[in-house]
Amino acid sequence: VEVNVTNNIIIECSANGTNTTIQWSGDSISDLTRISTQSNSTETMAYSRLEIYYSTQNDMGIYHCTASNPVGNASQSVLLTVYEPADPPHILTAIATTNTILVTWRWPQFTGWLNLTRFDVRLETPIQPVVNMRVPVDSPDNGNTATVKLTGVRPFSNYSITVWSVNVLGQGPASRPFYIQTEPTAPDAAPRAFTAHGINGSTVVLSWGKVPDHNINGVLRG
Secondary structure, three states, rough: OOEEEOOOOOEEEEOOOOOOOOEEEEEOOOOOEEEEEEEEEEEOOOEEEEEEEOOOHOOOOEEEEOOOOOOOEEEEEEEEEEEEEOOOOOOEEEEOOOEEEEEEEOOOOOOOOOOOEEEEEEEEEEOOEEEEEEEEEOOOOOEEEEEEEEEEOOOEEEEEEEEEEEEEOEEEOOOOOOOEOOOOOOOOOOOOEEEEEEEEEEEEEOOOOOHHHHHHOOOOOO
16 A cells, blocks of 8 residues: 555455454554544454554554454455655755856655655845756666756855755755855956046046945955
């Protein structure tokens, strides 16, 4: 039996025989607030239904249905698998230039018992719009690490990077943010309002305004 996490589960069991009763057992039958059984029987058969409400990872395991009467008993077992979103990746490194960031992360150890379909990457900075990227998974198996180059970033700017693992159930929890600053470069704009004013035959006064903050691309040295 395969279900998605939080789904309700019904497992049915029936047996023929005189004066037959049915009992359920299994290592995962522990949370009685979410697990219930309903049984009824006739002179020649018995039926029982085990219900699990709002399934969790702890419900995974083998469930046994045992039918008994004065002559003997018989059992059947079913394996229950509960699928869930994958664990977050772990960002290992981020290497920045003036206009790119190369990010590498480790695959999650637990993928929710499902193949990953992609990774979602978010790049954020206080002064630029959020950049979202979807990174497809080439192989359904654990690739150990994945790397992507993020472009369109500005020089000498602070960024946070977050990555999610995605399977058919959607995004899992987010990774811890990774913070990085891109490399500086030369200003890409001239000072504003440059003027030259001659005082006399040997003196000229020069004046100018600031370079716009988003064009400085580093620390001004003069």
